Structure formats: C-alpha cells, structure tokens
Amino acid sequence: MKTRFVNKCMEIIQSYNKNLSQIEIDKMRYGLEGLYLNITKIIFILIISILLRIFKETVLLLLIFNGIRFTAFGVHARRSIDCLISSSLFFIGFPLLCIYLTIPITIKYILFIPIVILIGIYAPSDTVKRPLKNKKKRIVFKILSILISIIYMILSIIIKDNTLSNCFLFALVIQVIVILPITYKIFGVPYNNHKNETN
Numbered sequence: 001m002k003t004r005f006v007n008k009c010m011e012i013i014q015s016y017n018k019n020l021s022q023i024e025i026d027k028m029r030y031g032l033e034g035l036y037l038n039i040t041k042i043i044f045i046l047i048i049s050i051l052l053r054i055f056k057e058t059v060l061l062l063l064i065f066n067g068i069r070f071t072a073f074g075v076h077a078r079r080s081i082d083c084l085i086s087s088s089l090f091f092i093g094f095p096l097l098c099i100y101l102t103i104p105i106t107i108k109y110i111l112f113i114p115i116v117i118l119i120g121i122y123a124p125s126d127t128v129k130r131p132l133k134n135k136k137k138r139i140v141f142k143i144l145s146i147l148i149s150i151i152y153m154i155l156s157i158i159i160k161d162n163t164l165s166n167c168f169l170f171a172l173v174i175q176v177i178v179i180l181p182i183t184y185k186i187f188g189v190p191y192n193n194h195k196n197e198t199n
Contacts, residue, residue, distance in 0.1 A: 006032045030129060037080050044084065045091050057095035057163060065091075065171040068152065071122035073132070074178030077187050098166035107159060108169060112153045118176045119149040125179035131193040136199040137184050138194065149175075 009032050014020060020028075042062075049058035077083035123145035126132040132141070149172055156168040177183055184191040 005036050011037065012198045020077060026047055038124075041080075041084055041087055045088055046112050048088065049095065052092065052096070052182065054092070054095045054099065057098050057167070058091055060164070061095050061098060061171060062091060064152070065174055066147065066168050067147050068119075068171060068175045070179075071141045071148060072119060072175055072179055073125050073127070073130075073141070074175065074184050075125070075187055075189060076127045078189055082187060094170045094174065095167075098170060101166060102162055108153070109156050111169070112157075115172050116146060116149050117151060119172070119179070120146050122176075122179040122181070125184075125191070126193045127198075128190055128193050131196065133194045173190065 006029060010025070010029060013028060014025070044060065045062075046055065049055045077086060120142065124132055124138055124141040130139050137151075152168045152172050156165050159165040159168070181191045190196065
C-alpha cells in the first residue's frame with residue numbers, strides 16, 4: 001500500500017517536473033514515505049483513542065507535543081512497526097494518565113529544572129536522514145526548545161484544569177524520552193548524526 005501510494009505520487013510529480021535530479025527524486029520519495037507513515041499512524045492512534053473515549057485528550061497531547069518536537073526533533077524508529085508501537089504507547093498511554101493522574105504541584109516544581117536541563121543538553125536531536133549540520137540552526141533550535149520547555153512547565157504549574165496541565169507536562173516527558181541517547185540505542189539508530197562525515 002505504501003509503495004503504491006509513493007509510486008503514484010512520484011508519477012504525478014515527475015509528469016509535471018521532468019528535469020528533477022536523482023537526489024531531488026530521492027528526497028521527495030523519502031518525504032512521501034514519511035508522510036504516508038505519519039498519516040496512517042495518526043489515523044490508527046485516533047481510531048483507538050475514539051474507542052477508548054480519549055479522543056480529545058489524544059489530539060490535545062499530539063498538538064502540544066508537536067509544538068516542542070518541531071524544534072527539539074528526536075529519534076525516528078528504523079522500522080515502521082516500531083514507530084507505530086512506541087507512538088501508540090505514548091499517545092494512548094499518556095492521555096489516559098493525563099485524565100486519571102493528579103500530580104502534586106510540588107512534584108511539578110521538582111521536575112521543572114531537570115526537564116529543562118535535559119532539553120537544553122540534548123535538543124535538537126537529529127536523525128541519519130535529516131542531520132542538522134548547520135551550527136547556527138542547531139543553536140537557534142536549542143534556544144527555542146529551552147524557551148518552549150520553560151513555557152510548557154509554567155503552564156503545567158499554573159493551569160488549574162488537571163488534564164490540560166498534565167498534557168503540557170507529559171508532552172515534555174515524551175520529548176525528553178525521544179531525544180535521549182539511550183533511546184537512540186534502544187531503537188538501534190545512530191546518535192549525533194550531524195557529526196557523521198558520511199551524511
């Protein structure tokens with residue numbers, strides 16, 4: 001199904017752009033594969049969330065998480081099945097925690113510093129296929145990631161609605177998990193890809 005979708009899209013693109021280089025074709029194919037996998041993964045997660053009656057919380061967590069993911073990046077699983085399983089655990093499991101878990105304000109204060117420090121140390125965390133080689137961009141993304149993590153933690157502390165407060169906190173917890181070197185090791189993918197001369 002994925003191959004058929006990508007091939008059909010590439011046929012349409014190449015029919016309008018006949019002078020594309022092989023590198024451009026490969027980049028577009030990679031992008032389309034990622035698009036297909038993300039769409040099917042999100043559809044699967046949303047269907048499960050509807051069945052579990054946590055659709056609103058799942059969408060909320062996904063939106064908040066993508067706010068920090070956009071600058072901090074993070075691991076991509078080598079196999080699509082690994083991505084589906086881990087994403088389902090995150091975006092089905094954590095919304096349930098957002099609803100049913102009440103975290104004392106003191107715990108949030110305690111978590112504030114380590115979460116921001118970990119984001120500051122490890123973000124942005126790139127991938128093999130998208131190594132972030134530009135040093136200035138890495139610095140900008142790092143600063144933005146730190147600022148967003150501080151804002152999220154403050155919101156988690158001051159927001160009175162328990163579910164929404166938890167969504168901001170758990171979005172950061174997920175983000176920290178996906179940028180840690182140990183997570184890259186678990187998924188069997190290389191870390192610090194911008195330092196790899198072969199990229």
